[in-house]
Amino acid sequence: MYKLKTLETDHSVLEFIESVDSLKKREDAYRLLEIFTETTGYEAKMWGPSIIGFGSYHYKYASGHEGDAPLVGFSPRKAKISLYFSLESEERACLLAKLGKHTTGKACVYINKVADIDVEVLKTLIQETVLFLQKTYPDPS
Template sequence: MYKLKTKENDSDVVEFIEAVENDRKKEDAYKLLDIFTETTGYQAKMWGPSIIGFGSYHYIYKTGHEGDAPLVGFSPRKAKISLYFATGDPDREKLLQQFGKHSSGKACVYINKLADIDEDVLKQLILQSVKFLRETYPEAGTD
């Protein structure tokens, strides 16, 4: 049976950021921490060993697979910074057109550095993601 690896835990967010080796990436991680905290109103929590998440929601897929995930989050990874927003939201793609230099996968948006993107659009993406997930999963973000 599949076991979800990315669970909320009590690891220290600041300790995790302090362990980031690249100084610019560490500085960007602190700025992102402030932006996500102020925009969502949620306290940052570690999810798995490397994702800083904000809020949470419980999902159940048509396949029966279910679990919990952060509403939004980020991870200052070695190659790029991963930003986690809701998938399946049509407004996400419209906002990403105005976002700045990035690439995206199914679940993540990747940036090299914060200076490459529009921080106001980042805040809009965060708010839109939280709104979309709260509408999709009515009990989302009630923690």
């Protein structure tokens, strides 16, 4: 059976950010921490060894696979900064077209630095993702 690797931990977000080698990436990580915290209203938590996540949701797929994941998050990786969003593809595409300099992967958006993107568009991506996931996977309690 598949075992989920990215679980919420009690590791310190600030210690993780301080461990980032590049001073510029550390500065951007602190800026993103501020943006995501302010926009979501959630406290930052570490998910796995390197993802800073905000809020959480429980998903269950038709296949039976289920787990917990952060609503949104980011990771200051060595090469680029990864931003984690989940939006319907058409809506996401429209917002990403306005974001600024970035590339996309299957489940994330990669940026070199915060200065390359429009922070207001980033905030909208964050807000829309949180709303989408909370609607798609409502809290059963």
